[in-house]
Amino acid sequence: MSKQDKEQRHKARMQRKKEIVDKHIAGADIERGIIVVLKGNGKGKSSSAFGMVARALGHEQKVGVVQFIKGKWKTGEERLLGDHENIRFETMGTGFTWNTQDRSADIEAAENTWVHVEQMLADPQRDLVVLDEITYMYQYGYLPLEKLVDALKQRPSHQNVVITGRTCPKEVEEIADTITEMGDIKHAFRAGVKAQRGVDW
Ligand code: ATP
Numbered sequence: 001m002s003k004q005d006k007e008q009r010h011k012a013r014m015q016r017k018k019e020i021v022d023k024h025i026a027g028a029d030i031e032r033g034i035i036v037v038l039k040g041n042g043k044g045k046s047s048s049a050f051g052m053v054a055r056a057l058g059h060e061q062k063v064g065v066v067q068f069i070k071g072k073w074k075t076g077e078e079r080l081l082g083d084h085e086n087i088r089f090e091t092m093g094t095g096f097t098w099n100t101q102d103r104s105a106d107i108e109a110a111e112n113t114w115v116h117v118e119q120m121l122a123d124p125q126r127d128l129v130v131l132d133e134i135t136y137m138y139q140y141g142y143l144p145l146e147k148l149v150d151a152l153k154q155r156p157s158h159q160n161v162v163i164t165g166r167t168c169p170k171e172v173e174e175i176a177d178t179i180t181e182m183g184d185i186k187h188a189f190r191a192g193v194k195a196q197r198g199v200d201w
């Protein structure tokens with residue numbers, strides 16, 4: 001096939017592709033906020049959520065972040081974004097439940113942190129709310145699931161929410177709009193490599 005023929009075939013294929021893409025774009029005309037669930041055992045859930053935080057802040061949107069589980073040390077994202085004028089950043093700060101080993105203290109901390117979630121999901125000013133590692137609270141039965149489902153259903157219609165955690169309750173998946181599962185193919189930690197500053201935290 002001559003170079004010219006190749007060019008022509010490519011052009012024709014791209015034209016057909018563009019028609020299909022344009023049709024899909026024209027068909028997706030509903031305007032409302034969505035719920036995104038990032039789950040699974042592979043790395044990338046919280047870092048993807050903070051990618052969306054960066055996007056939203058770049059568009060001058062107002063963002064709320066509530067991090068459950070997380071320890072006392074500050075991650076790169078908290079150091080960078082914690083004081084940003086358009087972000088409200090709350091952390092549970094008690095650390096991993098396998099470190100605290102104190103169920104009633106964990107529940108108390110979870111309930112205190114829930115107050116921020118409830119406020120953010122009711123706040124029409126918040127364009128994006130990230131509930132990082134919140135799913136553990138339901139896995140361990142620390143918080144009542146109905147309250148989360150109700151708050152998600154009743155949130156302002158334009159508000160986007162991102163939920164992360166290894167497993168997600170099916171009641172949340174039922175009302176979610178986008179669900180991505182990160183697959184664990186390989187992780188450096190299992191080969192004995194230390195968690196990396198700037199990559200893992
Ligand atoms: P990240 O914050 O890097 O996007 P994540 O949110 O998908 O990770 P978490 O379950 O929240 O994953 O775990 C947080 C920490 O554990 C991160 O430092 C991450 O690199 C590490 N981690 C994630 N997945 C695995 C895995 N499959 N094996 C070992 N360590 C992991």
Ligand code: MG
Nearest residue numbers: 045046133164
């Ligand atoms: Mg995470």
